[in-house]
Amino acid sequence: MSLLAALIALSFLIFFHELGHFLAARFFGVKVEVFSIGFGKKIIKKTYGDTEYALSWIPLGGYVKMKGQSDSDPLSQNQDPDSYTSKSPLQRIVILLAGPLFNILLALLIYVGMAYGDREVLLPSIGEVQTGMPAQSAGIMAGDRVLRINGVEVKSWFDMAEKVMEAQGRLTLMIQRGDENLEVGVIPKMIERENVFGEKVSVSVIGIRPSGEIGVMHYGVWDALRLGASQTLSSSTLIIQGVQKLISGVVPTSEVGGVISIVQVMDKAQESGLVQFLALVALISINLGILNLLPIPALDGGHILFNLYELVTKRTPSESVLYYLTLMGWAILFALMFLGLYNDINRIVGG
Structure with missing residues (x-):
């Protein structure tokens, strides 16, 4: 049951991230074709309005599929008024930023709720x-x-x-x-x-x-807000420093963990009580938000970089550059996923 609770909590963090993208997209009039929690085959799906809402078989991620936007085909374009690619670079940047910012907002709300009273x-x-x-x-x-x-x-x-x-x-x-x-x-x-x-x-x-x-x-409302904001800032700083230390070699790659490690740590945190569990959920939410802002083409940060280029230069990246950078981004992302999985299995085997 505790393992199930950890998976549900992780799925909720992903849901909140995708909810940010969804709400920003709808605000700018972009049609959202699919809102899925999880990947792979859809277990449950229901269409409301123009959007199909789904729960998929692999609960280790999620996605929002917007009209005109395709991660598998970065060159696809659709200039319909309700298409993602028809929107201005600034509007697309806001849509992309909304997911990570929602994760950081969720962490802030958790920290404030923990502090209040x-x-x-x-x-x-x-x-x-x-x-x-x-x-x-x-x-x-x-x-x-x-x-x-x-x-x-x-x-x-x-x-x-x-x-x-x-x-x-x-x-x-x-x-x-x-x-x-x-x-x-x-x-x-x-x-x-x-x-x-x-x-x-x-x-x-x-x-x-x-x-x-x-x-x-x-702790009244003001004290709780101050404490929550301070904790959100310090947690964000710690994660950014961790990424920097990993890139510079101070932190060895053997410390990189995957989804198995995340679920194990969340499972363990529940033994220490609800407060420790919620604190960890907030930290993972910030981690999810910040890592998605890394300038890797397969992530939100990479897409933001492309749109910033278009915003500044008034022209889109060439199709060949966009295509090969996206392939490189997916290669980096899969390499990190496999590294995390390898380390997770290594830790389990090694006790």
């Missing part, structure tokens, strides 16, 4: 002050609770740690000690740590550890 957080209460570190020199003591940093309220240990790590120079901390509030100044120390990609990076620390005290904090 009462939630348990690790409080910014200090359990240990490390010897010889800036916090000790500033007079901070175990049992203190950080209320503000540079005048900005901190509600959780995560909020506080984020502000310390991003610090540039001296910090002013408002701390609660017993019944009194004290203001202390501290200059963070730069140390080297490994980031998520295994690289050595410099971060600011002051030398404190949490007490482990848990509290319930209320």
Whole structure:
């Protein structure tokens, strides 16, 4: 059942992506011939209006088939008023962007929904002050609770740690000690740590550890929006950096995963509860959106590139260039899919 839930969640992410394309296409008057979740033979199909809605046999993708647009034949053209190819380059770019943007919007909504209301957080209460570190020199003591940093309220240990790590120079901390509030100044120390990609990076620390005290904090609409936007931005940045590190060789190709890995991780996340599962769904949604913007001709990003060329130069790419670039794009895409599948099977066989 948990595996089924993971597949349903993945299918929903694909549905939301295709829904973006569908709504943008309909907004510009483009006829959508097929809206399918999954590939291959259609299990269920029903026609409403001009569109055939289908659930196909292989639930590992989906597609919107617009009139005049064909991934298998990039040279096909149709100049009917309700055709995709009859629209201006800018309109086509909006249609192409809508899918990835819907995935990022979905992630934002999930993060905001998770943040809104009462939630348990690790409080910014200090359990240990490390010897010889800036916090000790500033007079901070175990049992203190950080209320503000540079005048900005901190509600959780995560909020506080984020502000310390991003610090540039001296910090002013408002701390609660017993019944009194004290203001202390501290200059963070730069140390080297490994980031998520295994690289050595410099971060600011002051030398404190949490007490482990848990509290319930209320996040209103504005706080939830701010937190959701911040999380969406940081997740997007992490994925973009991951792609860059993969291209530059910092991250080995053996780390590339396919659909099997995605479903396995989603299945595992359910064991940690609904919150962890939703956080992972949001991250995968952002991943789906950003990867579709890569400038590979078989993806939305590649088609956007072609339309940008037409928008700037006022002429379409030559048929031979368009044809061979599209073939190259599909070759790259299939190579990445097979690499992910190979790594997935390797991990299963290797335990």
